[in-house]
Amino acid sequence: MTIEDVARQLPEIAVLREHCRSLAMLDAVLSPDWEDRYHSFDHRWSETEAMASMRDGSGDEYAIVFSPAGAYARGFAHESPMSPYVADGLWPGVLDEVPACFQAYVEEPAFSDEDGMPVVTACMWREADAGCWQTGAIDFPEVPEGDPDGAQYLFQLLTDRTPEAFQRWAEDYYEVPIALEAVSHILDSRPLTEAVVTALNPEITLAELAKDIAEIGYPAR
Template identity: 65%
Template sequence: YWWARLFNCRVLVRPALELLLTVTSGRDGADVRGIRLDEPVTVYDVARQLPTISDLRDLCRSLAMLDAILSPDWESRYYSFNAAWAEGEEMASMRNGSGDEYSIVFSAAGVYVRGFSHESPMSPYGNDGEPWPGVIDEVPAVFRPFVEEPAFTDEDGVPVVTACLWRGKTDDQWRHGTIDFPAGRADPDGTTGLFNLLVDRSPEAFQCFAEDYYEVPVDLAVVSNVYALRPLDQELVSSLNAEVTLADLDQDISEIGYPRPDRESF
């Protein structure tokens, strides 16, 4: 049964395969494409595939808005976004209900990304209560407050993290620490499962995730509209969840910072 779900749900397969897909250049200059199954998938791969800061922010707002429609109960949501998390800061988050999570802080300095996979061998709880060497050691001073942020640490002040990325406002790429990953694991820091919808940014990927997670049909056209940040109307909302109205979503729209609908749509 689980193999059928695995191959039917491209969100579970495509990111891992794409992250393992490498393009090398032959001596004659031609591209040689192949899948390197002997290489682990890590934060290094994710850093190469994350979008720009603005595109990541838009995607995170879209994910949060879709989840708000599908799951009126905030505690049951997978993806959230708070456009007023702190003064001058916004935060996107993911919680899978099984102990895996990420937090993405958008600030004037840029973006800080923290991911935690509870089964990762790089968890601080399997490393004498210390973050895995290299994961946060090179985080620039401008982002260090987020490393020590109480919301991202446990009651003993230990950063709850197995993967970390950052990107300054003027950076042209995502950055990460220099890490000696544990051997023998295909996904040592948990990044494949944590960031799959940030790597595979297609509406089809969310459709597959949501149909699997919420066990309801999800209209691909509606997902595409929300991914494009088009203002909501009642027809669109009802297509995803007939029990939710635009009025019900008013607070969520404000919290997420999603484009507001025309008041006549209420």
């Protein structure tokens, strides 16, 4: 699977934004320490933009910016042969066709290294009035595992948005049992309750999540 395959499996922008917000809320409950979280969501990244992000703690990450222009997503898999640090520069096609309305994100310092090099192996975008997600025209290298740009791994919980997929992933990542009904509750964007929070993490309360709920923009009622 490549970023082209991922792009074909993503929903419309509003649905993806809500799903990313729910992933961040789930991780906020499961991992109260922000530094240890896998998924995050800042619904006030700027006055007009929200950003979803993922960091796996091993050097792989993604960021998705939701703006009035649409949505722009970039991912970085540090072991990919398409890494700019392996390929001695940006892999041809990854960023070449990004529309002008998203160019600021290509050059965004938060998505670049100290030399201004965009840290990216996979990129996709969808303009607000477009009917689908798009990628550049890329000649992918052949790799044994079939994930040359890391997109399959990076975006796995965005292509399979089921509660069961999150439960499997979270039980492996956090190494604790994960309550499927509570996961479904949050993925459905239903307001948090003390019972749902306790089912996922008995060591935190709903009141203690107030700051996270506000930052994520998760619905309170």
